[in-house]
Amino acid sequence: MTEIYPSLAQCAVVAAALKILLFPAYKSTDFEVHRNWLAITNSLPLWGWYYEKSSEWTLDYPPFFAYFEWIMSQVAKLVDPAMLKVYNLEYDSWQTIYFQRFTVIVTELLLVYALQMFVDSSHGASKRAAQAAAISILLSPGLLIIDHIHFQYNGAMYGLLIASLVLARKNSTLLWSGLLFAALLCMKHIYLYLAPAYFVFLLRAYCLSPKSVFRIQFLNCVKLGAGIAAIFGTAFGPFALKGQIPQIFSRLFPFSRGLCHAYWAPNVWAMYSFVDRVLIILAPRLGLAVKEEALQSVTRGLVGDTSFAILPDVTPRVCFALTLFFQAIPLLKLFAQPTWDNFIGAVTLCGYASFLFGWHVHEKAVLLVIIPFSLIALRDRRYLGAFRPLAVAGHVSLFPLLFTPAEFPIKTVYTVFWLILFLMAFDRLAPASSRARFFLFDRFSTLYITVSIPLIVYCSLVHGVAFGKSYEFLPLMFTSSYSAIGVVGSWVGFVVVYFTS
């Protein structure tokens, strides 16, 4: 069987139809953020880009993304010049909406192309599985919710990431994989979280000889070094000339933000906060000291910074150390056995570590784990077992991003549709593993997935009927604690699979 149906292009066409129909849907402030960046890059000289602050949504992505906005603004000029005025805050004529939403759909073609590369790079029996995984990424509810409703350009970014991951599959294109990733870093710096895996893999597989760790391939080192330098030079060079690098870095890395985002991303710190909340109730009985100033924040749950009433506070330094530590462990194995499967596993685990332990993690960052994981989730049933709770938890945790009633059916029905379709399809496609499965892990994952149904029903319907507008933090807290259990569980499961395969 040479062709597998449906093809990626067919899925892309139908998905595009749905995405166009979603044009009038809710859009978050990110829409205004990107409109503002179009305006900044179009109407200001290069040197003013990172200093402009008429809007509170200042440019805080690396220069390649700014260049990307500049290119789009050349087309935007023809559509509606008014959207390119920096002072035109909150401007959203229908032309602007059509234009910006269209650019998301059009730039997502990069993702389609990269996924086709991925399918083409798989051979034999795994090709069907690769096609299913590729379609699952293309139709991912995460991308639909974040890009096409909430508004961002993740589709294009993940397209570059997947292209780079696929290029790493063949030795002849390893260099391009590294360079493409460098370019991606200059577009969106969140991918720095995955950089350690790239560093170790390129070092071992490209810069050092495959036969011995002590033999350095100098020519390769020079090619890679020069290429990366050229890319970073193109991105940051113009700004470095004017000494604007510190300003850019203060925009890119705003360390003044809190540990948890407004809404807790489902990570370790969400569980930590949840335990803290529970301890507040138990504190009088256990005789624990309660920090009074934290209580104000505790009862709200919607405010920006959360501080802890009972448990010790967490500093960025601790987060950073934990993240690095949990990234380093899988990298040791990658260094010892630099295969492509191990590389993807290591990228996934780097994503996991940074998502679970990072400082001020946004729930959208869960795609950083789901998307690389999807590429290897169908290797065998053990991988799939670890992937399943992540797929459920990761997508359910995105629900609070959309809170308007008109989008409620879209996000829930689409996500449930995706989960049923792909978990069913994956179940048929994943081959049996030669190794024993872990004790009871599958049962836990089934139980976990089942719990999601009453949870969604409670958070979206029952809570509103029972409590109205009060205790608004409860559904959010349940959602993120539930999702955190799933993400942590799947992480533990995947670590075991990674080290035992």
Add this chain to the structure above:
Amino acid sequence: MAKPSPSPHKPRRKAKQAAHATSSLRNASAVEAMVRAPAFPLAAFLWPARGTVSQWELLPLILMAVGLFRWAAGLWGYSGFEKPPMFGDYEAQRHWMEITTQLPVSQWYFHDLQWWGLDYPPLTAYHSWLCGKIGSLIDPSWFALFSSRGSHDPTLKIFMRATVVVSEYLVYIPAVVVFARRYSRLNGVANWSAAVALVAILMQPATILIDHVHFQYNTVMLGLVVASMSSILAGRNLWAAVFFVAALGFKQMALYYAFSVFAYLLGSCVFPRINLPRLITIAAVTAVSFAILILPIVIGTLSDVRRGIDSRPDIDGPRPPMPLFQGLADHLDTEAFYYPVVEQLVQMVHRIFPFARGLFEDKVANFWCALNVVVKLKKYPTELLQRGALIATLASIVPPNLVLFFRPRRELLPLAFASTAWGFFLFSYQVHEKSVLLPLMPMTLLLAGSHGLNKTTRAWVGFANILGCWTMFPLLQRVDLAMPYVVLTLLWAYLLGLPPTSLSVYFQEGGNSWTQWATLFIHGSFYLAMAFWHVLERSLQPPPDKPDLWVVANVGVGAAGFALCYLWCLGRLVTQSEILPRSWFGTKEKAKTQ
């Protein structure tokens, strides 16, 4: 850990292979489908589901997917959005929820007729009442008397959209699912093909555009008609009568199909032998259904009279005479207890059948409107036009219904329904452009029938649907709904491999090349005309002395195309019914039926 839990996938795998083998043995056409590549994108999407996937896994996914498209389309504007003073269909439906929940029953058909007075049959009124009651629980201001007129509260919009979706999922969708299953089994079509046809039917752009975007509840009526058809398929003629009465009671447009239902039911009582008891029970059940349908109105009127509530509180002094059947009033005692009921029912009929209006309301792609371009019909007396319309309609609907009467076979139902509805649409009095949904529905159901997904059927069903959407474009364009029109129509054309996305339906190996080229030529010229019309309409203003030029051109092309669809349905009905002797057909026709 020594004994790992038994792997659940292994037996499943075996079962899968077993099922695979039996299904391919059972159905030769399924084997054929196994080896070939999908002929059009929709088949490609369901390709992995061939043979092995149970329909209980497939059906929920299909229903979710089509639901997503419906809801997403509903995010766009509706008819009359922020278009005072009268707003549009959305306001009409909302207003009916307002009057049915706020006023006594006897005033429903009399209340302020200038502002979207209720002019649908009672089931719509009851449906509006139910929706209005539920909506008032959420926010009573949505349906407050008078003050809620023209409301465009965004939450109200979500509620109204939800009522359309829920009504459709309770009526139309179950009916179509059951129909597709029964009809495909009747025709010996594989389950997988039936699933493909089901998606195609449910993604039909015209119904989504009119109900979920422009706003109406046509699918409830269409669903009741489909339920009636599928009852006939199951041999339950009495239920067919009940469902059909319900359809008529929801929207009088269902009359388009009435002749076919009548012809089939009567035919089934006469052929192969006369079955008088059957005829009597069908007639009795129909009468009882009608009685139950109007019973709430009758009881409501009587109780209002007893409580001293006037049905027309706006009128002081003597009551005006009944709008219709004035002769009847002379024989009735206006003081009798039953008089208010008679008056109420006459008023209802008067509201539902507006005989006093013109031959056609707006520009609609039927025969009269097209003829009006050539001959100005306004100069003829109304009576002559009415009679002309009646004769032309009868002339067009008698042939298909005679066929159905003499050959009351279940496979013929969609074709007979479609040709009758096309006849009505083309020639009858007071047609609205949205009425094209009525002939489109049974014609689209053909996809679930024998050879429903082959190229000839797909080409014609697709042609009718795309032309139908195109004739509704002016209606949609008026309320800025061009985008959902483009997306949904092109998506459907793409899924079924139709022009403008693909020409593959016109080229078939081993078919009659002469017929193929003729079809391609005819359809191709229509598709080109439609595309050219869109370009013109987009880029050029019509000349000032003919402001309606584009709409008139649309109507002319549409009417011609629909006439072809009528002829195709009728021709196919005649050939499939084998009512004419074989020798009448040339070799060409024989080749076509094979």
